[in-house]
Amino acid sequence: MMKRKSLKKQHTQQQRILLVSPPVYDIRLDWARWHQPLGLLQVGSLLLERGYGVRLFDCLQPLQGKRVQRKKLDSVSVENHELARWHFGWSWEQIEDKIEDLKEEKWKPDVIYVTCMMTFWWESTRDLVRLVRKRFPKARIILGGVYASLCPNHARQQLRGVRLDSTIGKKAKTEATDLSLYERMPHFSGVLLNRSRSANQIVKEIEAKIALGVREFAFFDDEIPGKNPKHFEGVLDLIIQKGLDIKLRALGNLSPKALTQNLVIKMREAGYRQIFLHDDRALDPDAKGDLSAYERGIELLLTHGGYKPRTEDITAMVLVGYPSENLDHTVERLTRLAHIVGSVNLVPFQPTPGTDIYQRYEKHLPPELEKQNGKLFPFAKFNGASFSDYQELTRLAALLNSKYRSTTFDFLGDDQIAQMVRYSIANETWKPKLRVTLPLATR
Amino acid sequence: MIIRDNPSQVLNGAKSAILINPPIYDTQYWAYWSQPHGLLKVATWLRKNGYEQLRLIDCLATDSKRRVRQRHRDVVQRDDIAKQLWTFGMSLDELEIRLRETSFVPGEIWITSIMTYWWESTRDVIDVVKRVYPQNTPRILVGGIYPTLDPEHANRHLGERAGIDINVVDGEICDDAANARTDLSLYYNDDLYETKPRYALITGSRGCRFNCAYCAQLKLNHENPKVRSRSPQEIADEIEEKYKKYGVREFAFYEDNLLFNRDDFLERLAEIRKRGLKISIYAPEGIEPRLVDLEFLNEMRATGFRKLHLALETIDNEIARGWNRKQATIEAFERAVEVAKKAGWAVGSQDLNAFVIFGLPDEDLQVTINTALYASQKVGSVIPMLFTPVPGSILFRQHEDYLFSPRAPDGERWDLQDLNGKLLPFLEYNQQKYPWLRASDYLRLESFMMHLNNSKVRTRPFNFASAHPVSRVFRNVLSDVAKNESAPSPSVRIDLKQPTSSILMGVGK
Numbered sequence: 001m002m003k004r005k006s007l008k009k010q011h012t013q014q015q016r017i018l019l020v021s022p023p024v025y026d027i028r029l030d031w032a033r034w035h036q037p038l039g040l041l042q043v044g045s046l047l048l049e050r051g052y053g054v055r056l057f058d059c060l061q062p063l064q065g066k067r068v069q070r071k072k073l074d075s076v077s078v079e080n081h082e083l084a085r086w087h088f089g090w091s092w093e094q095i096e097d098k099i100e101d102l103k104e105e106k107w108k109p110d111v112i113y114v115t116c117m118m119t120f121w122w123e124s125t126r127d128l129v130r131l132v133r134k135r136f137p138k139a140r141i142i143l144g145g146v147y148a149s150l151c152p153n154h155a156r157q158q159l160r161g162v163r164l165d166s167t168i169g170k171k172a173k174t175e176a177t178d179l180s181l182y183e184r185m186p187h188f189s190g191v192l193l194n195r196s197r198s199a200n201q202i203v204k205e206i207e208a209k210i211a212l213g214v215r216e217f218a219f220f221d222d223e224i225p226g227k228n229p230k231h232f233e234g235v236l237d238l239i240i241q242k243g244l245d246i247k248l249r250a251l252g253n254l255s256p257k258a259l260t261q262n263l264v265i266k267m268r269e270a271g272y273r274q275i276f277l278h279d280d281r282a283l284d285p286d287a288k289g290d291l292s293a294y295e296r297g298i299e300l301l302l303t304h305g306g307y308k309p310r311t312e313d314i315t316a317m318v319l320v321g322y323p324s325e326n327l328d329h330t331v332e333r334l335t336r337l338a339h340i341v342g343s344v345n346l347v348p349f350q351p352t353p354g355t356d357i358y359q360r361y362e363k364h365l366p367p368e369l370e371k372q373n374g375k376l377f378p379f380a381k382f383n384g385a386s387f388s389d390y391q392e393l394t395r396l397a398a399l400l401n402s403k404y405r406s407t408t409f410d411f412l413g414d415d416q417i418a419q420m421v422r423y424s425i426a427n428e429t430w431k432p433k434l435r436v437t438l439p440l441a442t443r
Numbered sequence: 444m445i446i447r448d449n450p451s452q453v454l455n456g457a458k459s460a461i462l463i464n465p466p467i468y469d470t471q472y473w474a475y476w477s478q479p480h481g482l483l484k485v486a487t488w489l490r491k492n493g494y495e496q497l498r499l500i501d502c503l504a505t506d507s508k509r510r511v512r513q514r515h516r517d518v519v520q521r522d523d524i525a526k527q528l529w530t531f532g533m534s535l536d537e538l539e540i541r542l543r544e545t546s547f548v549p550g551e552i553w554i555t556s557i558m559t560y561w562w563e564s565t566r567d568v569i570d571v572v573k574r575v576y577p578q579n580t581p582r583i584l585v586g587g588i589y590p591t592l593d594p595e596h597a598n599r600h601l602g603e604r605a606g607i608d609i610n611v612v613d614g615e616i617c618d619d620a621a622n623a624r625t626d627l628s629l630y631y632n633d634d635l636y637e638t639k640p641r642y643a644l645i646t647g648s649r650g651c652r653f654n655c656a657y658c659a660q661l662k663l664n665h666e667n668p669k670v671r672s673r674s675p676q677e678i679a680d681e682i683e684e685k686y687k688k689y690g691v692r693e694f695a696f697y698e699d700n701l702l703f704n705r706d707d708f709l710e711r712l713a714e715i716r717k718r719g720l721k722i723s724i725y726a727p728e729g730i731e732p733r734l735v736d737l738e739f740l741n742e743m744r745a746t747g748f749r750k751l752h753l754a755l756e757t758i759d760n761e762i763a764r765g766w767n768r769k770q771a772t773i774e775a776f777e778r779a780v781e782v783a784k785k786a787g788w789a790v791g792s793q794d795l796n797a798f799v800i801f802g803l804p805d806e807d808l809q810v811t812i813n814t815a816l817y818a819s820q821k822v823g824s825v826i827p828m829l830f831t832p833v834p835g836s837i838l839f840r841q842h843e844d845y846l847f848s849p850r851a852p853d854g855e856r857w858d859l860q861d862l863n864g865k866l867l868p869f870l871e872y873n874q875q876k877y878p879w880l881r882a883s884d885y886l887r888l889e890s891f892m893m894h895l896n897n898s899k900v901r902t903r904p905f906n907f908a909s910a911h912p913v914s915r916v917f918r919n920v921l922s923d924v925a926k927n928e929s930a931p932s933p934s935v936r937i938d939l940k941q942p943t944s945s946i947l948m949g950v951g952k
Contacts, residue, residue, distance in 0.1 A: 081901075331916035392913040395898045395905035402897030404890040412924055416879050417887040419928055420812045425907060426922035429809065430816035432758040432773040 016053040018102075018109035018139070019044050019181070022128035023059040023089030024121050025073055027375055030347075032068045032088070034251055035060045036190040038220050039145060040115040041177035043168050048178055055107065056181035057098055059089035059128075066187065078376050078387045087124070092131060099135045109136055114162075115145035119353055120373040122147050122158060129159050144169045150353040154369060176205035179212055188216035188249075194226045199234035203242065210244065217271075218249045223278065225258050236266040244271070252276040252317045252347065256297035261304050268305040274312060275301065279319040279347060281333075289333050294340045310342035310407040320393060321377040322349035323361040327385050331393065338400035339412035346397045348374035348390075445594045446584075447613040448665070450620070457550030457582065459496035461542065462486055462629070465554060465568040466502040466532035467561045470519070470865045474511045474531070476695050476727055477503045480644040481587055482555040483625035488616065489553075490626070496547045499629035502533035502568075507638045521866055522882035530564075535571050541635060542575040551582045556589040556597070559834055560863040565589070566601050573605035586612035589859075591663055592834040596859060614665050621649060622673050624681045627689050642693035643685045647711060648672040651700035654837065656766040657803070660699045662835025670703045679714035686720050694747075695725040702734040709739070712746040722747045729754040729798055732779035733770055740786035751788055752826065753779055755797040758814045762807065767837060780821055791823030791903045793896070801888060802830040804842055804869045808877065811888065819895035820908045827892040829885075831864035845872055 021037035029035075037058060047054045060068055070086040077083075090098070102108070112132050116125040129141055141162045148155050148164045155164055174195050179186060189209045191202060206217060225232035239246070248271045255278045267275075277297065281289040294316060298309075307313040316337045320330055338344045351358045351365055351372050358365075364382040365372050372378050377390045401408060410418055424430045446452045464479035479501060486497055503511050517528040533541075552572050556565040565585060573580055583602070590597040594613040602609040615621040625643060630636045650670040654661050661668060685691040702708055715722075724743075729752040740751075755776050757763055763771045780795070788795045797818035801811045818825045832839040832846060839846070846868060847856050862868045867885050874880050898905035907914055 327912060328916045331913050332920050335917055335920045389911070389913060391900060392905070392909075392911050395900045395903065396913055396917055398900055399894060399898035399905045399907075402894045404893040404897070405886070407890065409887070409891050409894040411921060415884065415887060416877070417808075417812070417884050417891060419925070420809050421816070421891060422921045422925035422928070423930060424809065424813050424816050425918055426925035430758075430813040430820070430908075432777075432813075432817060434774055434777065435760075435772075 015110040016107060017047050018055050018057065018112045020057045020112060020114045020128060020132065021059055022114060022116065022125045023087055025085055025087055025124045026121065026373065027076060027083045027085055029068060029088045031251060033066065034188065034218060036186065037115050037117065038177055038190045038192065039169050040113065041181065042172040042175040043113060044181050045175040045178040046168065046172040054181060055102065055109070057095065058182065059095065061182065061184065061186060063090065063094065063184070076376065081387055095131060109139045112136065112139050112141045114141060114143050116143065116147035117145050119147045119151050120370050122154065122369055126159050129162055133161070151369065176208070179209060179214065185213050188218065189214045190220040191217055193219040193221045193224055193232060193235065194228070199231065199238050202235050203238040206239070206244065206246065210246065215245070216247045216249065218251045219253070222253060223255065224250065224253050229258060229263065233263060233266055236270040239270040240266065246271045248272045250275045253278050255280050256293045259297040259300050261300055264300045264305040275307070276315045276317055276345065277341065279317050281319060291336055291340060294337060298341055310410060312343065312403065312406070314341055315343035315345050316341040317345050317347045319349055320346050321374055321379055321390060323357065323364065323379045323382055325379070325383045327383065327389055327393070331396065334397060334400065335411065338408065339410055342408055343401050344397055345401060346394060348377060349379070350374035351378065444608060445598050445611045445613050450617040453584065453612065453616050454492055455582070458494055459547055459549045460489060460494055460551040460553055461545060461549040462497065462499045462553045463568055464501040464503055465556065465564045466530055466534065468516055468528060468530055468564050469561065469863065470526045470528055472511065472531040474503060474505050475509050476642070476644060477505060477511070478625070478640060478644050479555045480625050480646065480697065482553065483627065483629065484623040485553060485586065485620060486626040486629055487623040488620040497629065498545055498633065500538060500541050500635065502538060503531065504630070504636055505638065519866060522870060524882040524886060526866065535567055538568065539571050539575055542571065549581045551584060554583065554585045555587040556585055557587050559589045559592055559859045560831065562589050562597065562600065563860050566604060569601055569607060569609065570605045573607055580607060582610065583607060584610045584612055588663065592659055593859065624684070627685060631689060639689070641691055642695065643691045644695050644697050645678060645681060646697050647678045648698045648704065651703060653768070653770060655768045656837040657800070657830060657833070659833040659835035670700065672704055672707050675707065675711035675714040678711050679718055682715055682722065683718045683720060686722065692721070693723050693725070695727055697728060701726050701730050702739065705734070709742055712742045716746050724748045725750055727752060731771065733775040735779040735782055737782050737785055740783055744786055750794045750796065751783055752796045752798060753822070755814065755818055756800045757810060758817050759810045762810060791899065793824045795822045796824040796826050797822045798826050798828050799892060800828045800830055802864055802867060802869060802885060804838065804872050805876065806873060808888070815892045815895060816907070819904070820906060823904050825892045825895050827889045829864035829889070832862050832868060
């Protein structure tokens with residue numbers, strides 16, 4: 001019933017709303033510098049527009065410095081490995097301090113909106129809810145975000161007394177995010193490209209953020225350019241036309257297939273400095289994957305975009321750990337992509353409740369959401385592999401991706417040094433010719 | 444004037460001195476263990492000899508992260524690469540200010556000069572001294588490795604521009620000075636140093652019985668191959684003094700052949716342990732694998748050694764023999780690694796490291812790569828060492844003609860600063876063997892070795908040689924490509940009868 005009530009009925013004009021993006025429990029926080037709770041910030045914009053008093057706790061926003069803080073929480077057992085699990089973001093004490101600050105101001109929220117961006121992060125959301133409920137017993141707590149949308153029953157069971165409501169999120173989905181909610185301005189801003197907004201509106205949003213001192217931007221859509229490349233180009237044209245001095249990053253959502261000479265030139269001119277290419281591979285266990293799109297895309301980026309080869313400018317994201325994966329093919333693909341693109345990053349496949357592939361392979365997953373974390377490679381056994389195999393793959397990726405003097409080494413390169421390395425490995429000339437085996441000296 | 448083995452020529456009645464460790468000009472500098480320990484020993488010796496006022500101006504003093512400032516100086520174009528040249532440490536302008544603000548006019552200026560290819564900054568420091576004291580310029584004494592390895596060069600060039608006669612101290616002043624403790628009080632009693640050193644370098648012995656072709660220790664020790672050691676008690680006393688007086692917790696042994704006197708070294712470790720100090724000990728210059736045994740390593744570990752640097756250099760015993768290192772065999776290295784593992788050093792932890800040398804004349808690049816891969820697989824951490832021809836070494840003497848011949852395109856000749864290994868002095872020489880070889884290939888080779896170290900995940904690096912499917916497929920991918928490639932050119936010995944000038948002037952290419 002509540003879900004259908006209008007916002008005005010939920011909140012009076014005087015109401016105070018606290019928005020919270022909780023800390024995270026995980027073994028690793030990928031893209032740590034690029035987290036931003038976009039949906040929650042859009043909700044914040046809408047509420048501010050409507051005259052509510054809004055405050056924000058973005059617990060993954062560093063309180064000082066640039067790094068997201070972390071503290072060892074516990075450990076997770078996978079096969080015979082004990083993996084450290086960390087509490088990323090504000091500590092509970094720091095959150096308590098922030099709450100104290102609000103109380104000193106006599107600012108008590110009537111409603112607390114909590115977001116949870118990953119289904120396997122639900123535990124820290126639960127703990128956050130416990131804390132805010134204790135400190136603000138009269139406030140209504142509303143849960144939104146991916147976890148609430150995809151696992152409502154789990155959320156209802158685990159976070160009792162919390163309302164699940166996506167109404168306001170849906171209403172806010174075309175809003176520009178409002179970074180003025182931050183006490184400390186973030187170094188970057190996520191922006192959405194494909195949400196029924198004109199190029200003008202998007203660029204206006206960017207300009208408003210530049211006025212706040214933000215210079216780095218990334219489009220957070222699942223895929224860019226998406227179905228309408230002209231729209232993306234229109235945004236880039238406008239950025240160029242206005243001469244905006246910004247840095248743009250493609251955080252793993254730009255398909256190499258989407259690249260054209262025209263687009264590459266515009267991306268560079270608009271300020272794209274770093275590109276993480278999306279892994280377009282169909283989840284076909286037998287496919288080594290056609291890499292021609294990468295070859296063509298890299299050629300365009302190097303020739304027409306002026307990006308430097310084998311540096312951090314361009315990285316291919318490589319999906320691993322999906323159900324029915326052939327690990328041999330992945331190793332080969334990874335090695336060849338490292339040659340073509342220069343840098344490679346592994347992206348563990350994340351089973352997402354509600355998707356077709358999740359439903360198809362759910363029976364091979366552990367039932368606990370937190371154990372479905374892709375970084376734990378929950379399909380390893382189903383794939384006839386082990387967590388150790390994926391660790392070894394991660395080591396190979398680290399070797400292929402390691403930078404010395406800002407560049408990677410090309411094991412498949414045409415140069416003589418790479419050829420000699422291959423010769424040594426292929427012919428095992430690295431094995432020394434030992435004359436005798438001396439016994440260990442134990443004196 | 445060159446002073447050699449004559450302490451009475453060094454001491455001439457002065458009672459005050461400023462000691463200077465010059466800044467350096469280089470493309471890279473690792474400042475972690477950068478204390479001028481020779482100069483600090485001289486300080487102790489001068490005090491013993493009645494000097495009342497001493498000040499140290501250590502231009503390479505490090506900050507709390509043990510780094511030194513660096514400012515861009517120049518770009519050196521070397522074949523197809525441009526290397527950035529930096530001034531590391533205090534600028535000459537600041538040095539001038541520091542000299543002027545010193546509360547006393549020194550009777551002497553002592554300058555240390557370490558690497559032969561850094562000599563220019565020593566000359567520039569002398570220019571500054573002359574500027575600060577134009578009249579009655581204090582007596583200048585320059586000591587250290589450079590003046591010992593090439594005293595004639597130092598005598599000819601260091602004071603030339605300033606128009607000063609300097610005193611070049613060739614070699615140790617005397618045993619007393621060489622065995623002195625370093626004087627860290629010079630840092631602690633001077634506001635110049637915001638960060639006081641929390642580490643100390645210790646020289647427990649000098650000399651080595653061997654004469655490896657690339658090493659100049661014999662010349663440095665005035666052709667004396669005898670290993671001369673300080674007493675274990677004295678070394679332990681120095682460590683304890685620095686521990687208690689200055690809170691030093693990290694010590695590095697800098698010696699020509701640390702393990703050579705086995706019993707002496709074991710006694711030294713026992714003596715240190717007796718003091719019950721919680722310290723970490725390092726031997727960053729490496730130890731000889733041949734001399735390693737389990738008792739040694741157990742004792743070293745128990746005394747505070749955290750890292751082991753093993754001198755591997757090459758896996759080819761023939762090549763090692765060519766470097767006059769017949770004592771260094773791959774079998775001895777294999778055994779040393781096994782012993783180290785038994786003593787608790789973990790492969791891949793970066794506590795166990797192997798030096799791999801490259802950039803030598805007539806080198807076999809395939810063997811260098813083989814060695815790097817072997818070292819990576821065997822110990823997990825490869826330390827690439829670019830070869831510098833050091834005056835006084837066998838290899839330097841063998842190639843002096845090549846190194847100082849006129850060079851294309853303008854017929855200029857190199858000086859010592861051009862022989863910095865990072866500037867690849869044997870590039871043109873080795874191009875005779877590998878016509879395709881460019882400076883960028885050496886960068887690639889170095890980069891390859893560094894990459895081998897950078898794949899650590901959960902304390903283990905990637906092992907390309909393991910039986911793991913991931914390693915196997917990686918090898919297969921590389922082997923598939925290698926199948927269609929011709930084998931690298933076989934090792935061809937350079938015709939050393941070919942006139943050097945024809946190599947350098949590009950004749951016959």
